[in-house]
Amino acid sequence: MVYPDSGFVTLNVKFNQRNLFIGKNVTIAASAKIGDNCTIYDNVSIGENSIIANDCVIGEPLSGYYSDVENYQNPATEIGANALIRSHAIIYAGNRFGDFFSTGHRVIVRENNVFGNHCHLGTFTDIQGFSVFGNYMRTHSSVHICQHSRVGDFVMIYPFVVFTNDKYPPTTIPQGPEVGNYTQIAVNAVLHRGVKVGKHCLIGNGSSIAMDMADYTFFAGNPAKLICDVRDLGQAKGETYYPWPLRFERGMPWEGIGYENWLKGE
Amino acid sequence: MVYPDSGFVTLNVKFNQRNLFIGKNVTIAASAKIGDNCTIYDNVSIGENSIIANDCVIGEPLSGYYSDVENYQNPATEIGANALIRSHAIIYAGNRFGDFFSTGHRVIVRENNVFGNHCHLGTFTDIQGFSVFGNYMRTHSSVHICQHSRVGDFVMIYPFVVFTNDKYPPTTIPQGPEVGNYTQIAVNAVLHRGVKVGKHCLIGNGSSIAMDMADYTFFAGNPAKLICDVRDLGQAKGETYYPWPLRFERGMPWEGIGYENWLKGE
Amino acid sequence: MVYPDSGFVTLNVKFNQRNLFIGKNVTIAASAKIGDNCTIYDNVSIGENSIIANDCVIGEPLSGYYSDVENYQNPATEIGANALIRSHAIIYAGNRFGDFFSTGHRVIVRENNVFGNHCHLGTFTDIQGFSVFGNYMRTHSSVHICQHSRVGDFVMIYPFVVFTNDKYPPTTIPQGPEVGNYTQIAVNAVLHRGVKVGKHCLIGNGSSIAMDMADYTFFAGNPAKLICDVRDLGQAKGETYYPWPLRFERGMPWEGIGYENWLKGE
Numbered sequence: 001m002v003y004p005d006s007g008f009v010t011l012n013v014k015f016n017q018r019n020l021f022i023g024k025n026v027t028i029a030a031s032a033k034i035g036d037n038c039t040i041y042d043n044v045s046i047g048e049n050s051i052i053a054n055d056c057v058i059g060e061p062l063s064g065y066y067s068d069v070e071n072y073q074n075p076a077t078e079i080g081a082n083a084l085i086r087s088h089a090i091i092y093a094g095n096r097f098g099d100f101f102s103t104g105h106r107v108i109v110r111e112n113n114v115f116g117n118h119c120h121l122g123t124f125t126d127i128q129g130f131s132v133f134g135n136y137m138r139t140h141s142s143v144h145i146c147q148h149s150r151v152g153d154f155v156m157i158y159p160f161v162v163f164t165n166d167k168y169p170p171t172t173i174p175q176g177p178e179v180g181n182y183t184q185i186a187v188n189a190v191l192h193r194g195v196k197v198g199k200h201c202l203i204g205n206g207s208s209i210a211m212d213m214a215d216y217t218f219f220a221g222n223p224a225k226l227i228c229d230v231r232d233l234g235q236a237k238g239e240t241y242y243p244w245p246l247r248f249e250r251g252m253p254w255e256g257i258g259y260e261n262w263l264k265g266e
Numbered sequence: 267m268v269y270p271d272s273g274f275v276t277l278n279v280k281f282n283q284r285n286l287f288i289g290k291n292v293t294i295a296a297s298a299k300i301g302d303n304c305t306i307y308d309n310v311s312i313g314e315n316s317i318i319a320n321d322c323v324i325g326e327p328l329s330g331y332y333s334d335v336e337n338y339q340n341p342a343t344e345i346g347a348n349a350l351i352r353s354h355a356i357i358y359a360g361n362r363f364g365d366f367f368s369t370g371h372r373v374i375v376r377e378n379n380v381f382g383n384h385c386h387l388g389t390f391t392d393i394q395g396f397s398v399f400g401n402y403m404r405t406h407s408s409v410h411i412c413q414h415s416r417v418g419d420f421v422m423i424y425p426f427v428v429f430t431n432d433k434y435p436p437t438t439i440p441q442g443p444e445v446g447n448y449t450q451i452a453v454n455a456v457l458h459r460g461v462k463v464g465k466h467c468l469i470g471n472g473s474s475i476a477m478d479m480a481d482y483t484f485f486a487g488n489p490a491k492l493i494c495d496v497r498d499l500g501q502a503k504g505e506t507y508y509p510w511p512l513r514f515e516r517g518m519p520w521e522g523i524g525y526e527n528w529l530k531g532e
Numbered sequence: 533m534v535y536p537d538s539g540f541v542t543l544n545v546k547f548n549q550r551n552l553f554i555g556k557n558v559t560i561a562a563s564a565k566i567g568d569n570c571t572i573y574d575n576v577s578i579g580e581n582s583i584i585a586n587d588c589v590i591g592e593p594l595s596g597y598y599s600d601v602e603n604y605q606n607p608a609t610e611i612g613a614n615a616l617i618r619s620h621a622i623i624y625a626g627n628r629f630g631d632f633f634s635t636g637h638r639v640i641v642r643e644n645n646v647f648g649n650h651c652h653l654g655t656f657t658d659i660q661g662f663s664v665f666g667n668y669m670r671t672h673s674s675v676h677i678c679q680h681s682r683v684g685d686f687v688m689i690y691p692f693v694v695f696t697n698d699k700y701p702p703t704t705i706p707q708g709p710e711v712g713n714y715t716q717i718a719v720n721a722v723l724h725r726g727v728k729v730g731k732h733c734l735i736g737n738g739s740s741i742a743m744d745m746a747d748y749t750f751f752a753g754n755p756a757k758l759i760c761d762v763r764d765l766g767q768a769k770g771e772t773y774y775p776w777p778l779r780f781e782r783g784m785p786w787e788g789i790g791y792e793n794w795l796k797g798e
Contacts, residue, residue: 019285019551021568036287037303037569039586051332054305054323057586057619066583066616084332087323087356090619090637105356105374108637108655123374123392126655126673126691141392141410144673144691156436159392159410159428162691162719164737168765168773169716170688170780184435187428187456190719190737205430205456206474206488208738222488222738222754233434241434248436285551302553303569317598320571320589350598353589353622371622371640389640389658407658407676422702425658425676425694450701453694453722471696471722472740472754488754499700507700514702 023059023074029081041093042074047081054087061093062111075111092129104141116153131176136252149176152199154245154252158187167193180215182243200243202230216242289325289340295347307359308340313347322351326358328377341377358395370407382419397442402518415442418465420511420518424453433459446481448509466509468496482508555591555606561613573625574606579613588617592624594643607643624661636673648685650783663708668784681708684731686777686784690719699725712747714775732775734762748774 020034023042028034032050040052041059052058059077075094084102085091094111101115104123113127116135121127124142131145134153139145143157146165151157165174177191180199188206191197196212203209204220204227213219218227230242240246245259254262286300289308294300298316306318307325318324325343341360350368351357360377367381370389379393382401387393390408397411400419405411409423412431417423431440443457446465454472457463462478469475470486470493479485484493496508506512511525520528552566555574560566564582572584573591584590591609607626616634617623626643633647636655645659648667653659656674663677666685671677675689678697683689697706709723712731720738723729728744735741736752736759745751750759762774772778777791786794 018287019569021550036305037285039568055321055587060619087326088354088620106372106638124390124656128673141394142408142674158430158435160426160692164690164719168734168776169690169718170776172780172782186435187430188454188720192737202434205458206472206738244434244436248438250438284553302571303551321587353592354620372638390656407660408674424696424701426692452701453696454720468700471724472738510700510702514704516704 026059035087041077043093044077044079046079047083047099049081050079050083050085052079052083052085052089056085056087056089056091058085058089058091059093060090080117086123098135110147122159134181146174146176148174150178152179152181152183154182155179155185156183157185158189158205160188161185161191162189163191165193177209182245184244200230202233202242292325301353307343309359310343310345312345313349313365315347316345316349316351318345318349318351318355319353321353322355322357324351324355324357326356328359346383352389364401376413388425400447412440412442414440416444418445418447418449420448421445421451422449423451424455424471426454427451427457428455429457431459443475448511450510466496468499468508558591567619573609575625576609576611578611579615579631581613582611582615582617584611584615584617584621585619587619588621588623590617590621590623592622594625612649618655630667642679654691666713678706678708680706682710684711684713684715686714687711687717688715689717690721690737692720693717693723694721695723697725709741714777716776732762734765734774 018036020038022040025043026040027045029048031048032046034052035054037055038052039057041061044059059074061074065072077093078096080097080099082100086103086105088106089103090108092111095109095113097115098117100118103121106123107121107125109127110129112130115133118136119133120138122140125139126144128147130147131149133151136153137151137155139157141159144162146163148165149163163177165176175194177195179197182199183197183201185203186205189203190208192210195209198213198215200216201213202218207220207224208222209224216230218230220227234241249255284302286304288306291309292306293311295314297314298312300318301320303321304318305323307327310325327340331338343359344362346363346365348366352369352371354372355369356374358377361375361379363381364383366384369387372389373387373391375393376395378396381399384402385399386404388406391405392410394413396413397415399417402419403417403421405423407425410428412429414431415429429443431442441460443461445463448465449463449467451469452471455469456474458476461475464479464481466482467479468484473486473490474488475490482496484496486493500507515521550568552570554572557575558572559577561580563580564578566584567586569587570584571589573593576591591606593606597604609625610628612629612631614632618635618637620638621635622640624643627641627645629647630649632650635653638655639653639657641659642661644662647665650668651665652670654672657671658676660679662679663681665683668685669683669687671689673691676694678695680697681695695709697708707726709727711729714731715729715733717735718737721735722740724742727741730745730747732748733745734750739752739756740754741756748762750762752759766773781787
């Protein structure tokens with residue numbers, strides 16, 4: 001199906017269907033918008049009201065495409081409703097995104113991830129594939145997530161954080177980190193192969209996390225050590241910084257009603 | 267105004283006006299050159315002799331463009347004279363650049379920064395917006411500058427340096443770092459929320475700067491500590507490394523005359 | 533020579549010669565494939581069976597192109613046989629790649645490097661130029677290699693590693709690191725100006741390497757210290773992790789026959 005023939009027409013934003021390529025068996029909701037210079041490969045579906053900005057590649061083929069193109073079948077790629085994928089993204093085939101997925105620019109998402117709803121990937125984020133992401137998880141710029149990672153709901157990951165899956169490189173059996181709901185991971189932190197980080201944790205900037213972290217703990221340093229319970233941070237000033245949902249609402253499902261009220265309604 | 271209709275024609279470099287989009291109210295000096303595959307959005311002005319290489323986006327719209335395109339007005343973007351913006355840059359609307367602005371490839375500059383003259387941004391640099399930059403400041407590759415930062419004249423920032431604006435993430439009140447004139451920031455250093463770094467300082471590689479630095483100080487480590495006065499570096503060898511303008515002239519306004527003579531003429 | 537006129541036609545993969553620019557004196561083997569939206573500048577040669585995916589720039593001109601286009605001559609760029617350059621690469625003029633060169637996405641390779649055979653550069657890798665690379669060397673994502681570096685055979689470099697060539701920045705006399713065959717460099721490590729790292733070494737994550745490393749050593753920390761002989765790692769568990777070729781074969785020339793047998797045949 002070629003896009004200009006698909007009955008899909010009205011674009012309010014500056015998308016002129018200029019230099020656009022659309023492969024076979026592509027389903028684009030009538031209310032979705034596709035930018036100029038995009039390439040949409042086979043077997044992609046894009047949900048209602050989603051926007052794919054300029055210069056994006058959706059459904060990038062896997063290696064077999066180059067080595068055995070005769071027999072290659074592109075895995076399905078599903079982008080839910082209300083996505084906003086900013087320009088120059090490369091999204092591989094075999095990914096499934098929930099609704100309200102958004103990105104900065106130039107993100108790269110390799111194959112076979114599952115994302116929940118309301119996920120956001122910042123500019124230059126590099127997702128290596130085969131991972132599972134919860135709802136409302138966010139990366140800031142230049143985050144690198146290795147293969148076989150698991151990231152919970154409401155996790156926020158700041159610039160240049162890297163997840164690794166290999167202790168004695170190179171390896172043939174990668175094992176990614178797991179991060180629990182609500183955890184915050186500050187800039188430049190490294191999570192090592194197979195570590196399990198609890199929920200509501202805080203990882204300090206530049207930390208090297210090589211051991212598991214219990215719920216509500218704050219670790220920092222290289223090698224990282226337990227500093228305190230996150231709920232103790234700010235106590236000397238009479239403040240409560242964590243759990244952070246008690247003081248931060250923007251874009252969260254508890255916006256306007258408060259985290260504790262929202263929890264009761266869950 | 268569409269570019270090919272604008273009376274702007276002669277391109278010596280390989281720019282064929284191939285696949286070019288130019289929005290409304292765009293002003294391009296007759297001596298400027300625009301590369302193939304570029305997108306220039308509304309309300310951009312580009313000064314004399316400036317070169318925008320291939321595949322650049324200038325005046326990238328802000329979020330309102332996607333959420334309320336009917337009422338969206340793109341803020342003005344001003345690029346001065348003698349710019350050389352290398353390929354694949356994304357420059358948001360609402361930025362103002364002085365003359366002789368240059369970049370490596372794939373830089374991203376979000377909205378509402380003011381840059382002086384002779385600034386350079388290295389490949390993969392990521393400027394988050396709402397910041398002020400002096401004259402002759404340079405980033406090397408993959409530098410990340412958070413919102414609400416201030417960077418002085420002749421500051422040089424090396425690969426993977428990150429400026430942060432948040433101590434207990436996430437925050438609703440970001441506060442960026444401030445860096446004084448002539449300061450050098452080595453690879454992988456982190457500048458924390460709201461720190462004030464003086465002039466002629468040196469920040470060692472991988473340093474984590476969480477406290478203010480007086481003029482002419484050298485800090486290093488994580489957490490960073492005062493090591494010495496920068497003017498003492500090299501003394502044991504009978505050398506003077508800092509202030510660096512005494513020994514480095516290439517591309518600087520004191521090239522050929524020396525820093526001290528130049529200072530007298532200021 | 534314009535590509536569609538060159539007698540080069542059959543493309544099995546989705547490359548429609550859409551929006552393609554090819555300069556003068558470009559030689560493309562008949563079995564090679566060039567993706568859409570590519571720009572191939574003057575004096576490039578591409579070997580048999582090589583694939584240049586979409587949106588690549590090959591032979592990117594040096595600065596003289598912009599400052600003195602009348603007299604500018606683009607240096608030769610040679611890409612050997614069986615390359616797979618994934619989308620959005622920028623390869624400068626003046627580079628020479630052996631056979632079986634491959635990349636992730638958005639790599640940038642500046643001018644005047646020499647690469648052996650079977651090299652791989654990961655997504656977002658940034659090679660600054662004037663360096664020499666052996667056979668079977670690999671970078672993972674977001675590796676930054678400074679000018680005037682030397683990297684041996686079978687070296688593997690993990691995300692966010694940075695090579696530097698300057699102790700007291702800025703400098704006018706850069707001197708890059710040298711890394712011996714088979715060495716592994718873990719995430720976030722920094723190699724300092726002029727260090728010499730031996731063969732079969734291991735550099736721990738986040739290490740700051742400011743002194744030379746003898747063959748078969750494991751260094752870690754900031755500043756990095758000698759931890760042990762790599763051959764001692766795993767001994768307590770009755771395992772041998774290094775030399776790693778004894779336990780890792782995928783994609784290596786000793787695949788199927790074993791490293792020691794392969795060595796005998798060398």
